[in-house]
Amino acid sequence: MLQKRVFSGIQPSGNLHIGNYIGAIKQWVAIQQDHDCFFCIVDLHAITVPQDPKILSEKIKELTALYIACGIDPKKSVIFVQSDNLDHPALAWILDCISSMGQLSRMTQYKTKSGKTKGQSSVGLFNYPVLMAADILLYQTDEVPVGEDQKQHVELARDLAEKFNSRFGEIFKVPEVKMFKIGARIMSLRDPSSKMSKSDKDAGGTIDLLDSAKDIVKKIKSATTDSGKEILFRPDKEAISNLLTIYSHFSGTEIKKLEQKYQGKDYKKFKEGLADVVTEGLEPIRKEYRRIRSDETYLSKVLKDGLRKAEEISGKTLEEVYKAVGLG
Ligand code: ATP
Ligand code: LTN
Numbered sequence: 001m002l003q004k005r006v007f008s009g010i011q012p013s014g015n016l017h018i019g020n021y022i023g024a025i026k027q028w029v030a031i032q033q034d035h036d037c038f039f040c041i042v043d044l045h046a047i048t049v050p051q052d053p054k055i056l057s058e059k060i061k062e063l064t065a066l067y068i069a070c071g072i073d074p075k076k077s078v079i080f081v082q083s084d085n086l087d088h089p090a091l092a093w094i095l096d097c098i099s100s101m102g103q104l105s106r107m108t109q110y111k112t113k114s115g116k117t118k119g120q121s122s123v124g125l126f127n128y129p130v131l132m133a134a135d136i137l138l139y140q141t142d143e144v145p146v147g148e149d150q151k152q153h154v155e156l157a158r159d160l161a162e163k164f165n166s167r168f169g170e171i172f173k174v175p176e177v178k179m180f181k182i183g184a185r186i187m188s189l190r191d192p193s194s195k196m197s198k199s200d201k202d203a204g205g206t207i208d209l210l211d212s213a214k215d216i217v218k219k220i221k222s223a224t225t226d227s228g229k230e231i232l233f234r235p236d237k238e239a240i241s242n243l244l245t246i247y248s249h250f251s252g253t254e255i256k257k258l259e260q261k262y263q264g265k266d267y268k269k270f271k272e273g274l275a276d277v278v279t280e281g282l283e284p285i286r287k288e289y290r291r292i293r294s295d296e297t298y299l300s301k302v303l304k305d306g307l308r309k310a311e312e313i314s315g316k317t318l319e320e321v322y323k324a325v326g327l328g
Pocket of ligand 1: 187
């Protein structure tokens, strides 16, 4: 039986954190066993906001090594760099020409990110969701495993696929979003009302996958808590609910069981337990990362092989698109 196709990606900007791990990569590792997976390093998305060129090229290699260290197996899944495959910007342009300014200006991520730059944000940041739609549609993707913040973008990709198909003929598959029920939106440790984010200026709000054990313990110790002292997953306890979610993902224990385990215990005990499971969970990733990152020949080979496999599929889709639109 033909396996379902999966596509997802992460920007090589900032440091990968446990929100990216829980919301995206953990799903990918599980899904790769019985799906045909494409995991991309979406560097063209990263340059929609200013990047230091030297740091960007280093971050591309870092992210590739981190994908593998987290458990993405290059023998099972295709790993490649977006800017190496020119089919992505080519399809994005065609989709740009059927996208409406109105729909793009309603994208919440654009509103949040452009709001901070007071009118100076790039055109790239504005049509970033169209490039993301091109990434997904080029591979005739069935499922897109992402965190909750990307749901709206996947919905745009669905809309664009349907719009294109109804205008030019059935070319694109219409993709579905895939998210964890709990863990699709990990919040900042400092401010539990805002998402844990790579671009957060306050390093205390995120736990990065490459943080030392000492830093992890320190960050968890100083994480914001709620008033009261019960350890319960409840809407009025957003800080503790967030920490319980992280605990559950790292320990593989249901939240209900964790609530029972910490019944009558204080926040200090709970945070110690959490710090233990997070440090234990990240230690092998950090170790494996160091090993893989030092082998540049291996990393280049993974990306070269990945690119070849990616182009095989994307090239075919783009050819059909050109024909349907009347180009070339
Ligand atoms: P930035 O701050 O630069 O926007 P980010 O931390 O939001 O970065 P992305 O590269 O945009 O990270 O996202 C990579 C993947 O991780 C996406 O699937 C996204 O939905 C998911 N993700 C990002 N932040 C979280 C979070 N806090 N909780 C769960 N998933 C997340
Ligand atoms: N926009 C996403 C990254 C991204 C992506 C994609 C995710 C770019 N292209 C295609 C899934 C599928 C982000 O910033 N998290």
